[in-house]
Amino acid sequence: MSSQFAVxxxxxxxxxxxxxxxxxxxxxxxxxxxxxxxxxxxxxVSNAISQCLQLGLICFKDGxxxxxxxxxxxxxxxxxxxxxxxxxxAIQSYPPFLIYIDFISKGYSSVESANMTTGIFRIQSPRxxxxxxxxxxxxxxxxxxxxxxxxxxxxxxxxxxxxxxxASLVKALTANLQASIFLIETMSPPAYxxxxxxxxxxxxxxxxxxxxETDSKASANKACQTFEHFLFKLGEDVGANVKGCNGIIExxxxxxxxxxxxKNQWHLCHGIGxxxxxxxxxxxxxxxxxxxxxxxxxxxxxxxxxxxxxxxYLYWKEKKQEF
Numbered sequence: 001m002s003s004q005f006a007v008x009x010x011x012x013x014x015x016x017x018x019x020x021x022x023x024x025x026x027x028x029x030x031x032x033x034x035x036x037x038x039x040x041x042x043x044x045v046s047n048a049i050s051q052c053l054q055l056g057l058i059c060f061k062d063g064x065x066x067x068x069x070x071x072x073x074x075x076x077x078x079x080x081x082x083x084x085x086x087x088x089x090a091i092q093s094y095p096p097f098l099i100y101i102d103f104i105s106k107g108y109s110s111v112e113s114a115n116m117t118t119g120i121f122r123i124q125s126p127r128x129x130x131x132x133x134x135x136x137x138x139x140x141x142x143x144x145x146x147x148x149x150x151x152x153x154x155x156x157x158x159x160x161x162x163x164x165x166x167a168s169l170v171k172a173l174t175a176n177l178q179a180s181i182f183l184i185e186t187m188s189p190p191a192y193x194x195x196x197x198x199x200x201x202x203x204x205x206x207x208x209x210x211x212x213e214t215d216s217k218a219s220a221n222k223a224c225q226t227f228e229h230f231l232f233k234l235g236e237d238v239g240a241n242v243k244g245c246n247g248i249i250e251x252x253x254x255x256x257x258x259x260x261x262x263k264n265q266w267h268l269c270h271g272i273g274x275x276x277x278x279x280x281x282x283x284x285x286x287x288x289x290x291x292x293x294x295x296x297x298x299x300x301x302x303x304x305x306x307x308x309x310x311x312x313y314l315y316w317k318e319k320k321q322e323f
Contacts, residue, residue, distance in 0.1 A: 005096050006054065007125040007133050008047040012140050014040070016075075016083040018048040019057040019067070023075040028064035055090040088141035092177050093203065095196040096121045100134045101177070102184045104144060105154050110135045120193045143177065179206040187306035191313040198233040200226065208302045217279050217293035220301040224248065224276035227305045231255065231269070234312065248273035261312055262321065268308055275301050 021037050022029055035045050049065070052058045057075070059066050067075065074086045091097045096117050103113035114131030117123070123130055135152070138144035145155045154177075183205050184192045195202065205226050208219035231251040235242030240254035252269035255261050261269070279301070282290040307323065314320040 005121050005123045005125075006050070007096075007123060007130050008051040008054075009129055009133065010044060010047040010051055012084075012087060012137060014038075014044070015048045015051050015057075016087055018045070019052050019071070019075055019086070020078075020080075020083065022052070022058045022065050023067035023072045025067075028061070028066045030064060034065065055087075055094055057086070057090050084141045087137070088143060091137050091141065091143070092180065093201070095192070096123060096130075097134055097137065098180055098184060099189050099192065101138065101143065101154065102181050102189065104138070104152050105181055110152050116189075120189055121196070175210050176206050179209040183209065183306050186303070187310045188313070190317070191310050194313060195230065195309070198230075200229045200233065202226070205302065205306065208298070212298035212302055213295045216295050216298035217291075219298045220275060220293055221279035223298075223302040223305045224272055224279060227272050227308065228276065230309055230312075234260075234316065238316070248276050260316055262315060265308070265312055265315065268304075268311075272301075272304060272308065275304075 017038070018034065021034065025033075031046075031049070034049060035042055038045055040048075049058070053060060056068050057071055059068055071086045071090060074089070075083065078085060099120060100113045100117045103116055104110065108116070111131050114134055115127050117134070118125070118127045118130050135144075138152070139146060142155065144152045146152055180202060183202050187195075192202070204222035208222045212219040228248050228251070231248060232242050235245075235251050235255050238255060238258050238260040240251075240258045240260070242251050242254050245251050245254050249270050252261065252266055252273065256263075256266045275297075278284075278291045278297075279293060284291060311321075311323050314322050
């Protein structure tokens with residue numbers, strides 16, 4: 001997904017019709033194929049295609065449109081009334097919408113949330129359109145609800161679901177959204193925007209937070225791997241020779257050599273490097289035996305990573321010392 005974000009003025013229903021057509025086709029489609037598939041203006045169909053691409057519902061490869069592997073089966077299985085499920089899954093992975101939802105959950109109005117999101121991500125669309133589209137996405141997927149005073153909030157649970165199958169999907173998506181909001185709050189919206197700009201998603205962190213009890217070692221590994229990607233990209237930005245390094249500890253050493261992290265942050269980075277080795281490498285070189293990772297170790301790893309991302313990012317950008 002491109003980090004150059006734009007929001008198209010198109011209905012969610014038609015956007016999902018386009019995604020449905022692409023997912024249902026036995027072969028890749030040209031733009032002309034899609035224009036001929038609907039009794040809409042070329043501009044409107046093009047806007048829907050553009051929004052589907054932004055959300056990752058479809059992909060553009062070798063001049064043709066194909067369905068995203070991530071959503072294809074779900075879109076194909078869903079009837080028209082259930083297409084809000086893959087839409088919800090897609091917008092929950094769309095960084096600007098996640099930030100918008102995070103601000104809503106903190107009591108900001110829809111306009112305030114959309115305006116700040118537009119600024120943070122430098123969205124190349126009018127602020128009024130961003131607010132209108134994001135509000136509609138949230139309402140039509142039941143991610144947000146509106147009261148009599150036009151105030152938005154995040155509902156506690158799912159209502160009026162058409163089937164047990166859909167209910168189970170919504171429950172899983174709700175857990176994922178809650179984890180994503182927690183992580184964004186922990187690392188701060190500016191740091192999250194930086195990760196997005198660098199092509200680093202928080203899906204692995206969200207999964208680690210949700211599954212730390214049932215799959216502790218893999219969860220810790222996913223969390224530490226996200227931190228490793230962050231340090232590599234940061235190292236490139238501060239002029240450290242990270243391309244000649246291997247792993248968190250060596251990345252931290254190179255960044256420390258540029259005086260871009262403090263000594264205590266450097267020590268903590270070494271600690272996360274040790275966690276990464278425990279979770280990723282078996283057996284231990286010293287004992288020749290594998291490590292057992294507990295849920296306690298996994299949750300500590302998963303919370304430590306976004307906390308350290310925030311700490312390092314704030315020191316780099318603002319010389320703030322926070323943990």
